[in-house]
Amino acid sequence: MALHLLFAPYLPELSSQRVANGRVHCSASTQVSDPQGGRRSANYQPSVWTYNYLQSLVADEVRRSRREVEQRKEKAQVLEEQVRGALSDETAEPMTIFALVDDIQRLGLGHHFGEDISRALRRCLSPGAVNKRLDKSLHGTALSFRVLRQHGFEVSQDVFKIFMEESGSFMKILGGDVQGMLSLYEASHLAFEEEDILHKAKTFAIKHLKNLNSDVSKDLQDQVIHELELPLHRRMPLLEARRSIEAYGRYGYTNHPILELAATEFNTSQSTLQRDLQEMLGWWNNVSLAKRLSFARDRLMECFFWAVGIAHEPSLSICRKGVTKAFSLILVLDDVYDVFGTLDELELFTEAVRRWDINAVEDLPGYMKLCFLALYNSVNEMAYDTLKETGENVLPYLSKAWYDLCKAFLQEAKWSYNKIVPGVEEYLNNGWVSSSGQVMLTHAYFLSSPSMRKEELESLEHYHDLLRLPSLIFRLTNDLATSSAELERGETTNSIRCYMQEKGVSESEARECVTEQIDTAWKKMNKYMVDDSTFNKSFVQMAYNLARMAHCVYQDGDAIGAPDDQSWNRVHSLIITPVSLAHG
Numbered sequence: 001m002a003l004h005l006l007f008a009p010y011l012p013e014l015s016s017q018r019v020a021n022g023r024v025h026c027s028a029s030t031q032v033s034d035p036q037g038g039r040r041s042a043n044y045q046p047s048v049w050t051y052n053y054l055q056s057l058v059a060d061e062v063r064r065s066r067r068e069v070e071q072r073k074e075k076a077q078v079l080e081e082q083v084r085g086a087l088s089d090e091t092a093e094p095m096t097i098f099a100l101v102d103d104i105q106r107l108g109l110g111h112h113f114g115e116d117i118s119r120a121l122r123r124c125l126s127p128g129a130v131n132k133r134l135d136k137s138l139h140g141t142a143l144s145f146r147v148l149r150q151h152g153f154e155v156s157q158d159v160f161k162i163f164m165e166e167s168g169s170f171m172k173i174l175g176g177d178v179q180g181m182l183s184l185y186e187a188s189h190l191a192f193e194e195e196d197i198l199h200k201a202k203t204f205a206i207k208h209l210k211n212l213n214s215d216v217s218k219d220l221q222d223q224v225i226h227e228l229e230l231p232l233h234r235r236m237p238l239l240e241a242r243r244s245i246e247a248y249g250r251y252g253y254t255n256h257p258i259l260e261l262a263a264t265e266f267n268t269s270q271s272t273l274q275r276d277l278q279e280m281l282g283w284w285n286n287v288s289l290a291k292r293l294s295f296a297r298d299r300l301m302e303c304f305f306w307a308v309g310i311a312h313e314p315s316l317s318i319c320r321k322g323v324t325k326a327f328s329l330i331l332v333l334d335d336v337y338d339v340f341g342t343l344d345e346l347e348l349f350t351e352a353v354r355r356w357d358i359n360a361v362e363d364l365p366g367y368m369k370l371c372f373l374a375l376y377n378s379v380n381e382m383a384y385d386t387l388k389e390t391g392e393n394v395l396p397y398l399s400k401a402w403y404d405l406c407k408a409f410l411q412e413a414k415w416s417y418n419k420i421v422p423g424v425e426e427y428l429n430n431g432w433v434s435s436s437g438q439v440m441l442t443h444a445y446f447l448s449s450p451s452m453r454k455e456e457l458e459s460l461e462h463y464h465d466l467l468r469l470p471s472l473i474f475r476l477t478n479d480l481a482t483s484s485a486e487l488e489r490g491e492t493t494n495s496i497r498c499y500m501q502e503k504g505v506s507e508s509e510a511r512e513c514v515t516e517q518i519d520t521a522w523k524k525m526n527k528y529m530v531d532d533s534t535f536n537k538s539f540v541q542m543a544y545n546l547a548r549m550a551h552c553v554y555q556d557g558d559a560i561g562a563p564d565d566q567s568w569n570r571v572h573s574l575i576i577t578p579v580s581l582a583h584g
Contacts, residue, residue: 047290047298048568054281054301057274057576072264079261080112086258087116094124098144103255105150106232107248107262108241111313114537121151138163138180142187149190150233154530157197160184170200175208178216182224185209189231193523219251229555234522236552237545238312241266242573249581259581267578272314277304277575280324287374289332293367296335302553303327305571309549310444310542319447319542322382326443329375330405330436336371337409343417350406356399375402386446394446397461401442408434415493427498428472428517435478437471437546438463444542445535455534466533466540469525470547476518480511481554522547 086092086100097120104110104117125148141159148155164170174180185205191198209224216224232240245262253259280300284290290298307323337346349368352360358376361369379402383395411430415422422430432438445460446452460467479494495517499510525547533540556566 047301049301049571051281051285055278057278072268076261076264076268079257079264082257083109083261084113084116087113087120090123094144095140097121097124098140098147100255100258101147101151102143103248103258105147106240106244107258108238108244108312109258109262109265110237112265117151121148121153125153136162138174138177139183142180142183146183146187146190149187149526149529152530157191157195160197160201164197168200170204175204176213178209178212178220178224181205181208182220182227186227186232189233189522190526190529191523192527193520195523223247230551234548234551236309236548238266238269238308239552239570239574242579245579245581263579263581269312269314270575270578272317273308273320273575276317276321276324277301280304280321283321283325284328287328287378289329289370289374292370293332293335293340295340296332299331300324300328301571302567303331305574306440306549306553308574309552310440310545311448312545316448316538318385319444322443322447323440325378325382326440327436329378330439332371333375333406333409334436336368337406337413338416341368341413343413346410346413350403350410353399353403353406356395356403382443382447390450390452392446392452394452397442397446397457400461401439404433405436405439412493420493421497421501422493424495424498424502427493427495428475431475431479431493431495432468432472435471435475437474437550438467441467441470441539441543441546445539448538448542449536453534456536456539459534464533464535465524466528466535466543469521470543470550472521473518473525473547474550476514476521477550477554480514481557 083104087097101117101120104113110117124144141163145155145157145159163174182205184201188198188202188205191202206228209228212221212224226243241262245259245266248259284300289296290300304320304324306327307320310323311319336349341349345365345368348363348365349372352364352368352372353375356376361372361376364372379398380395383393383398386392386394408430412434414420442460445456449456476495479496482494495514496507496510499505499513500507503510503513505513525544528540528543535543552570553567
């Protein structure tokens with residue numbers, strides 16, 4: 001049954017809002033309509049993005065002539081070979097290679113040079129390279145540690161012992177080395193659970209970075225402020241690439257080939273994203289849930305932004321679009337369970353998803369029929385496309401992930417309905433599933449993996465830590481940002497409230513506990529940079545990126561439920577506005 005036969009296309013109704021630069025500006029929260037009476041409202045504002053504006057975006061390649069496009073591709077190939085040549089330079093000092101690899105990563109070019117980087121780093125660790133002049137400074141040691149661990153090489157925290165007193169503390173004199181402190185701070189966020197030296201390093205570095213001397217340059221001050229807000233390891237890669245391209249341009253970065261290549265690559269990728277976005281707008285328009293179910297959030301653009309964060313490489317277009325569809329449907333279901341549905345209705349819907357049978361729709365109320373058919377048709381279509389491409393029937397895995405999500409949503413609805421505040425452990429065992437991260441990653445795996453090994457499928461089905469840990473970080477960051485709004489509308493279940501009740505602590509203390517949980521989850525996840533996780537490298541990276549997107553979206557509030565100027569600017573800079581080196 002095709003969705004376009006069930007739901008009529010629509011254009012968002014914008015007459016009651018002010019529109020500027022393709023953005024809807026609302027003076028107050030908008031009340032949802034209530035087709036059945038007596039329902040709660042979350043008072044979500046309408047989408048801040050207008051349909052017509054987003055459809056009007058013209059990809060950069062379209063504006064250019066075919067000759068211009070070809071010239072740009074040829075220029076990029078030349079620049080790429082220059083960077084590849086620098087990586088393969090056997091006369092280069094190890095620190096030169098480490099710094100180059102760091103620049104490549106920061107500028108968003110890592111996926112272009114994966115094998116070249118691995119070969120260069122192996123060369124740096126060879127006996128001949130070790131005899132070269134190694135940078136024994138704190139900055140050099142921390143940078144090499146971070147770069148090597150990021151790329152899967154085993155490197156011990158013991159390399160930092162030379163900077164420690166016999167008492168086990170870091171030497172106080174190091175505190176004045178701002179670049180060294182910043183590099184140590186970044187390296188400390190790649191720690192494993194048991195690595196006490198790196199835990200001490202983090203505390204030591206933060207203390208000194210928060211008390212900079214006034215003679216520190218403005219550029220370095222800005223970098224410290226930026227990275228103290230959120231370390232590089234936890235930042236959305238593509239958004240960080242844009243910031244780095246512009247920052248390197250302002251600071252007079254001397255490696256012009258890599259900087260020019262980064263700007264060209266960013267703008268080329270942006271054109272691909274714009275084409276993907278327009279396709280997703282057509283899909284969302286045809287599905288028409290945002291129009292028909294006025295209690296639900298209309299957040300297609302935000303969902304697409306999230307999908308870009310998980311899978312930003314141009315080659316992952318199919319994966320990106322599939323994750324966008326999944327997240328858009330997740331938000332609608334979340335609002336059904338959190339806001340609109342009665343407990344009896346939610347039981348019916350959960351059972352319908354368990355059965356995954358088109359006949360189950362007959363038992364549902366009208367608004368749930370729309371939700372179920374949108375979910376059923378969209379997921380079946382993605383499973384069919386995957387079957388065509390790979391020969392693998394992935395529908396059992398996808399439908400299980402959705403059923404597990406709905407069960408978790410239902411449990412939270414029961415807690416809320418019965419005014420029950422569960423224990424922290426009970427809440428989190430359910431909450432990492434209700435975050436929906438495992439649904440997005442399950443879709444991402446099947447939409448990006450050309451071959452599917454038995455070991456990977458078993459790990460996926462049983463929710464390996466690479467699905468569980470990023471989802472837990474997603475849940476906890478979400479709770480930190482949304483707990484106040486959820487409690488205002490009568491929900492009793494979030495990690496803040498659970499900690500407060502179980503531990504008898506204040507809200508601020510509970511938030512500290514949640515932050516510590518996030519740090520612990522990252523330390524556990526960091527092991528998979530070095531240890532074999534059974535999954536391919538592309539999926540491992542997407543799992544990390546899910547956690548990074550959670551930090552990005554919820555760092556300063558709820559950019560999904562209540563998008564603000566900052567979240568709007570992030571989306572605009574990533575998907576709409578090309579980067580320009582000429583204007584810094």
